[in-house]
Amino acid sequence: MSSSTTRDEEPRSAPKAYSAPALERGFNVIELLAQAPRGLTASEIAAGLELSIGEIFRIIVVMERRRWLNKDPDTDQYTVNPRILEIVFRATPAEELTVVAGPYMRELSDKIDQSCHLVMPNGRRGLVVLRQQNPGDIAYIVRLGADLDLVRSCSGQVLLAFGDEAWVEDVLDADGTLQPKDRAILVNRLKLVRSRGFEMRPSARVVGVTAISYPIFGLGGRVIAALTVPFLVHIDGSQVFDEDAARAALALTSKRISMEMGWFESDEHVAPLPMTGRAKGGAAKGKPRNVRLKDSFPA
Template sequence: MEDRKLTVRAVERALDILMCFTKGKELGLTEIASSIGLHKSTVHRLMTTLEEKGFVIRDMATEKYRLGLKIWELSAHLSQSDDPAVLLLPQMEQLRDRLGETVSLYLRDGTDRIRIQAVQSNQAIRRVAAVGARLPLYVGASSKVLLAYADASILQAVLDSPDWPASVDKSQYVAQLQDIRQRGFATSYEEREPGAAAVSAPIFDRSGKVAAALSVSGPVSRLSPETLIEFGPVLIEAARDMGMMIHA
């Protein structure tokens, strides 16, 4: 029997509902139903169960839902020895103190990247990196790092995506990935958002597989293209040390 047939539909739908909260902190029934393509009555029944179990909380005044304490209870029991977001936090803080800018850690999930940890810069003007943010693998330093070392099928899926920005030439992009593999880090200058720049390097685990992308980002007023290049070797060194801490 195919795996799909073994999937319990109600569980699958409940998980789809919970994933909706990656796009907003408070959501109404209509928003959730529209997002996952279910009727409001079906969503209401599932939300009632999730609420009873403590996975969501309903605001009686607005009739909107937000994630409940059970989610945080589960996250508190993640294995700290295996979770890069916890394991590498002290090293990320040291890198922030050394370079003075926001340090982030990204994982690839399909054709997206997810920021799983961030250490904010102490500067008055800084990029606020939201942990848990899901971003596409089109532009940005960490995106290019994750794609540069990904399987060819992943790269092709990203290149073939209907959401690929028309302003980005695909052949030039692929050439950039080759350059990244040669020099060991990637840079971006106002690629994803105006006024922001970043530099990123891959973190390899002990088996030689890319475990995450380490990124330093900040405003272009402090991170010139020349500064990004200067930061590159520093990130490579930090990423190498972090990789030794991650099990294969």
């Protein structure tokens, strides 16, 4: 008997790992400068990336010429050009969403005298793609482009509560600090968020701020963002809306944005949330509960 194999039986070679060192260094420059908003000189960038000036200088010059970086003529420090955010918006669904949501967010902030911000999933993190400051003298506002922890932030937990099963499991599995007990507690919290349609709790980062967040849905009932109000209590009697009234206004705003993004009140399709509470490598337990999208918003 012949020991030869047919073509179909031949083992497939692993995919080639292509390398583009200059391109990778360009990405590394942007990621490094994102952690230094005041800017870095060329020598500081080289040191931060453990490269020589010669290995990085031409890359920086080209990035400046292409307006990916700005250079301060007085300090020779480089910063990331806001043009990058514009390009990202044009290349992703963020642009359409921000165009639709902007007027509604301004109306909401003017009405309740609180700031609000819009968070979209960005891999295993959340990204603030739009924010609106309130007109009053006192405000708490989240930075545009802020990178948020999905597991611990109010906005992130809303995205997880209504998110795609595989994505949610990936986010939870990738969190190296999430112990099995903590994961079970989080999953129970996500069940609550999903069943009532929103999250409202003290800020995980700032004392005196209550975070209120509602999901934004798109076509087919898929969650595409979270709209959040970091509610700041005034102690001088100048409060326009209390927390419950602000939440109701936020719910209505989220509903209006969702409808413009293609969501219908009769749409009951939701990507099921994995209500497993499993630890890494553990067996899945429990069964997800389907929730109608219209239950997320008050009538």
